[in-house]
Amino acid sequence: MTIDLILFLVLSLIAVATALGMLMSRNAIYSALFLVLNFVTVAVFYLLLGAPFIAMTQITVYAGAIMVLFLFVIMLLGAESLPTAEVLPWQRPLAILLGFILAVEAVYLLITRARPAGDVLQPEAVANTMPNLRELGMVLFQNYLLPFEVTSILLLVAMVGAIVLIRREKRVP
């Protein structure tokens, strides 16, 4: 067992456990904090895969910005825990059964049909260094410049949309 494999197994245990904790916990604040931990674990996976830029983006954007927004809304609404009104008693077992089937099928199809042959290449020392990041930037701003600009427009539209939704409407007599 190499050190990478041990790291992977421990981290994947943490990732699955925190995802389940997010799913199970009654209090929405605990769910959000579990999800932050999950995102941080996935960021470490990105480092293992030799993607340092994505790892840092994951921590700043997901674990930082997005989850802070979630926590802010949870506390704003005071919606930590809902009264549990079970309207459909068969819903939970059915959902668990369907989810299990989905997991089995997804794993089977991804492994047999996607044919991801081979190991993850050892992210060499060069993978997590500055020249590598420079290469990433070159590819992003040369080959993917148009999608990048479209993304900025998307963010602008989302911002305008959020403001319009939240704005208090003037009552027209």
Place this chain on the structure above:
Amino acid sequence: MVPINYYIILSAILFTIGVLGVLIRRNALIIFMSIELMLNAANLAMVAFGSIFKTPEGEQVFSGQIFVFFVIAVAAAEVAVGLALIVEIFKSKRSIDVDQMNSMKG
């Protein structure tokens, strides 16, 4: 050296937990968090696939990472609009239980 299949299996498991969250939980905020979890699982699969390919010259291929970058940007936009919607629904219904959201108006 971690076989890539392990990453793919982990990604599928995380995705399934996200699906279960959407199916089981009634709190709209938790459903939203489950969607984030699903996006994250897909990102993990994409980075894992991207890391096993090299150009003939032995250079790293960045397309997978760049696509993940775009997915993160789209997720941020989605969260901004979605949370605005949830706040608005809470203002009119005083609840974010998705079972209560059964009318088109008000």
